[in-house]
Amino acid sequence: MRRDGWLFPACQALHFIGMSLLFGAIGLVDLRVLGFFKSIPIPAVLKLIPIAIAGFALNLSTGVAFLSSNPYQYWPSPMFKLKMAVIVWAGVNALYFTFAEHRKLAHVGADFEPDFQSRVLAGTSIVFWLIVILAGRLLPTFEGSTSFLDF
């Protein structure tokens, strides 16, 4: 991957496609749970979750490829640590939503509205994924630095 000059941008392009899949799907789910676009029944919007998972899997694999191509460049970077921490946090958030809320929501009628707890989860989810995009975009800026104060 380091040697072939075209492979790296190809993986980056895939990473951006995965990002669009993940953010497009999870964004709509979150917005719907938050109470926007009420003409979409809750069970219907939840069917988008596998698209989000597919996008995440694509980005996990290309992400691991970036890391293995140059681990020393990424590992010490504060932005890399921030991105990973927020992904883990967003992941826990998503898992909690899936196991605690999704199971309830999947079997409800078309006119069901989510409770306050679900809305909080949806709100944090959309904010977390936005932070992940920003932190990822800022990775090259903090390349070679070990602190946010020094780059």
Place this chain on the structure above:
Amino acid sequence: MEFLKWLEHTGIGEWIRTDSFGFPLILCAHSIGLAGVVGIVYMLSFRVLGYSKGIPIAVFERIFYIAWAAFILNAVSGVLLFISNATHLIVNWTFLLKLILIAAGGISLWALWSALMGGPERTTPQGMVTRRGKALAVLCLVFWTGAIVSGRYIAFTMAEAKEKELMDSTSVSTKAPDGAKSGAPR
């Protein structure tokens, strides 16, 4: 070319190219916009192609407000990025390809939406999508994905072009950091 050179050396052009926050900041805006525009185009296309049929197609009329906001964000940040590197970008084939793909993506999205709103989907939310609609949805997926890929390659072909330029100019012996070539003060 003179005009492009002037653009590059306007205050905003210099700031984006040379300030350590300028370029990353604009790129941040550009990638958020990308996720918004392409994310929504993807979801509409999947729905049209038969995924999650419980989502009424007409609701995308309102979701498009978000897509438009994201598109405007990217048009503005895109123009700013262009200003900062105008003379290089205008001869960069990946950049020109990206513009063509965005235009093609926009036209197919518009055609798809007209087909959907003129067809049976308008009155029956769960209704069948015509074959023409599905074909246009595939075109949308292809063009917008192509726009991402070509956009991603711009950074790459630009770095190559600048490196070549440095090698060609004999006066510069060491590799200057990206953007610092113009010698503009920080």
